Amino acid sequence: MSKPLEPYDRVSLSAASAIGVSDRYQQIKFRVFDLTLEYLEQQGVQGEAIPRAVLQDEIARAISVVLMSRGIALNLMERAQLIEDVQNEIVGFGPLEPLLNDPEIDDVIVNxxxxxxxxxxxxxxxxxxxxxDTTHLMNVIQRIVSPIGRRVDEGTPYVDGRLPDGSRVNVIIPPVALDGPIVSIRKFKRTPLTGEDLVRGQALTPEMLAFLSDAVRGKRNILICGGTGSGKTTLLNVLSSYIGPKERLVTIEDAAELQLQQSHVVRLETRPASLDGASEVSSRDLLRNVLRMRPDRIILGEVRSSEAIEMLQAMGTGHDGSMATIHANGPRDALERLEMLIGLHGFSADLQAVRRFISGAIDIVVHVQRQTGGIRRIAAICEVTGMEGATYSMREIFAAGEKKEGFQSRRIV
Structure with missing residues (x-):
């Protein structure tokens, strides 16, 4: 038999309305939430152990008991919202859950x-x-990172992770973050975008899509470059949909985001070092292992370190049709960034040899940009044709531009 709830101070509707509906609801929610959880625990309700529909009924019953015993008056809309919020706290990500479920929201940022x-x-x-409060936020953060084997604390105050749906999460906490825990979530579409979706959204033109889809089917090695948030991973995901269903694909990512539709896909994810500096599994480690796994194509989420060497070797020695992304401000800048990464990680050769190495591995460079208003578009598509003396020989296949009738691309060759 559950212990009866103690009397509580009455909430006046007129006084509550004076502070505004939103503030009123937030105050009541925080007041009722702990009492509801306590009541559910007294009744032996375990959120993870029962179906979601049954849990919702149990929460609604508990909230009714709490509201009646405390003399708290809520309208039907507020009561329904409170039931949903408590459910999110038990089996979801608290206040973030409705934001993550909103299809119109692309990013969620918690400061x-x-x-x-x-x-x-x-x-x-x-x-x-x-x-x-901060404790509430930290509890949700731990709920995000724990299932994927990551940790965040004063010794490791930042972490990259992902949600079950593939959305990318970055967390940084005090003492590094001075104003409290910071969470940045880049949502991933539950229904993967198609090339036609990008055309409708004017991210690229039909001619660009036809060229790139043919390049993927023709097993050309493609490097996608652009700034942060420019849509590199989205484009990589779309292009991967044109790979044949009989090919064996292996993906390597820091936080698994790609949503490949083929049946024969092996997904690998890096692992950061533990507190003692051991147990790290880098992209380079995974690439070395992947070469022994008989992949038809390798898809590397992002080139940012020493894995550049293994990636280029794989592209140039039998794994045609591989793809990767890199942070860069243009096609030529992307190749120069590869030079820098190779030089920083012990590839002992003169610059011209490094450039021949790169030009022999990369066939096509696609540059994507995030423009004013958050619009993401392909700015240029270039083919790497080899070397002219000590410089790369590149042909610009498409260049994008704006015209009165909308987004246009101009085929150069």
Whole structure:
């Protein structure tokens, strides 16, 4: 038999309305939430052990008991919202859950417990959702990183991770973050985008899509470059859909985001070092192992370190049709960045030999840009044709531009 709930102070609707509906609801939610969880525990309700529909009924019953015993009045909409919020706290990610389920939201940014922003259609805007305090926020952070074997604490104050749906998460906490825990979530579409979706969104033209799809089917090695948030991974995911269903694909990522539709896909993910500096598994380690796994194509989420050497060797020695992304401001800049990464990690050869190595491995470079208003578009598609003396020989296949009738591309060759 559960212990009866103690009397509580009455909430006046007129006094509550004076502080505004949003603030009123937030105050009541935080007040009722702990009491509801306590009641559920008294009743032996375990959120992870029962179906979601049954859990919702149990939560609704518990909230009714709590509200009646405390004399708290809520309208039907607020009561339904409270049931959903408590359910999210038990089996979801708390205040973040409705934001993650909103298909119009692309990014969720948490700057401490009281400041949450979202990106819609390329524009950041604040939302009324908030955490109760820093402890509440840290509990949700641990719920995010624990299932994927990551940890975040004072000894390791930052971490990259992912949600079950593939959305990328970055967390950084005090003492490195001075104003409280910071969470950045880049959502991934539950339904993968297609090439036709990108055409409709004017990210590329039909001619660009036809060329790139033919290049993928023709097993050309493709490097996608661009700045942060420019849509590199999205484009990589779309292009991978044109790979044949009978090919064996291996993906390597820091946080698994790619949503490949083929049946024969091996997904690998790096692992950061432990506190003692051991147990790290880098992209380079995985690439070395992948070469023994008989892949038809290798897809590398991002080239950022010594894995550049193994990637280029794989592209140039039998793994045609492989793809990767890299941070760079243009096609030629992408190749120069590869030079830098190779030089920084012990490839002992003169510059011209390094450039021959790169030009022999990369066939096509695609440059994507994030433009004003958050619009992401392909800016250029270039073919790497070899070397002219000590410089790369590159042909610009497509160049993008704006015209009165909309986004256009101009085929150069």
């Amino acid at each position: 401490g417990p009281n400041n949450i922003y979202v990106e819609r259609r390329g524009e950041l805007e604040p939302v009324s959702a908030r955490f109760r």
